[in-house]
Amino acid sequence: MQRLLEIYQHREMLINLVAKELRARYKGSFFGFMWTFFNPLFMLIIYTVVFSYFMRIQVENYSMFLFVALLPWNFFQTSMTMGVSSIVTNSNLVKKIYFPREVLPLSVVLSNLVNYVLSLAVLLPALLFFKIELSFNILWFPLVLFFQFLFVYGIVLIVSALNVYFRDLEHITGIVMMAWFFLTPVLYPLKMVPAKVSGLIYLNPMTPFVELYRNIFFYGKQPGLIDLKIVLLVGFLFFFVGEIVFARLQRDFAEEI
Numbered sequence: 001m002q003r004l005l006e007i008y009q010h011r012e013m014l015i016n017l018v019a020k021e022l023r024a025r026y027k028g029s030f031f032g033f034m035w036t037f038f039n040p041l042f043m044l045i046i047y048t049v050v051f052s053y054f055m056r057i058q059v060e061n062y063s064m065f066l067f068v069a070l071l072p073w074n075f076f077q078t079s080m081t082m083g084v085s086s087i088v089t090n091s092n093l094v095k096k097i098y099f100p101r102e103v104l105p106l107s108v109v110l111s112n113l114v115n116y117v118l119s120l121a122v123l124l125p126a127l128l129f130f131k132i133e134l135s136f137n138i139l140w141f142p143l144v145l146f147f148q149f150l151f152v153y154g155i156v157l158i159v160s161a162l163n164v165y166f167r168d169l170e171h172i173t174g175i176v177m178m179a180w181f182f183l184t185p186v187l188y189p190l191k192m193v194p195a196k197v198s199g200l201i202y203l204n205p206m207t208p209f210v211e212l213y214r215n216i217f218f219y220g221k222q223p224g225l226i227d228l229k230i231v232l233l234v235g236f237l238f239f240f241v242g243e244i245v246f247a248r249l250q251r252d253f254a255e256e257i
Contacts, residue, residue, distance in 0.1 A: 044126055064126065088163060106153060132217075144223065147232055153239060154241060
């Protein structure tokens with residue numbers, strides 16, 4: 001709680017870092033921040049064309065089935081690939097001034113969270129366009145997103161701290177994320193998973209999040225109580241472990257960087 005209070009006291013710095021991340025992402029481009037909406041829109045168009053005319057997957061409205069899961073996956077993947085180096089790339093700040101170091105990975109996760117939330121401006125009209133009825137179960141979205149934020153922030157805390165001491169982790173993370181993507185039911189429904197590897201899929205902490213987002217947006221179902229308990233446990237577990245690991249490792253950041 002003391003660390004969280006300290007982060008709150010440095011909230012202006014956090015807000016500035018998030019704004020800097022968002023500005024830097026599209027700096028120098030003609031459309032600027034509008035790419036936040038264009039990227040998911042073009043992604044949706046490409047997947048719709050490819051999977052409607054070239055690769056006929058036996059799932060009704062497959063492009064939306066995929067899109068609903070791909071957006072939260074992109075939030076996770078981009079946060080990981082950007083967040084792993086967040087301490088190292090801001091070494092000047094770490095060496096010169098005192099502030100809670102958690103602010104650096106947190107700013108990366110929050111900037112990607114903003115992008116994900118803004119992508120709903122493309123997702124929701126697309127669901128209506130493809131005649132997928134939206135239900136009141138969409139109101140569960142903020143709760144599931146909060147638990148995913150805790151999970152993503154916790155794991156980014158761990159990898160960003162470890163990367164200070166093991167710089168190869170930055171390169172390893174990209175390979176791990178590629179394998180992790182195929183072990184997450186983004187491209188396929190869970191019923192297609194062979195029994196031999198189903199254990200790996202269900203042990204994957206991203207699996208319940210993807211399934212909950214599909215239930216909320218694509219199927220219009222109420223999230224199951226067991227699934228909600230799992231994501232609650234995953235979110236808080238990774239958050240607390242991440243805080244503990246980061247607090248232990250941050251003591252020698254300035255010397256190691």
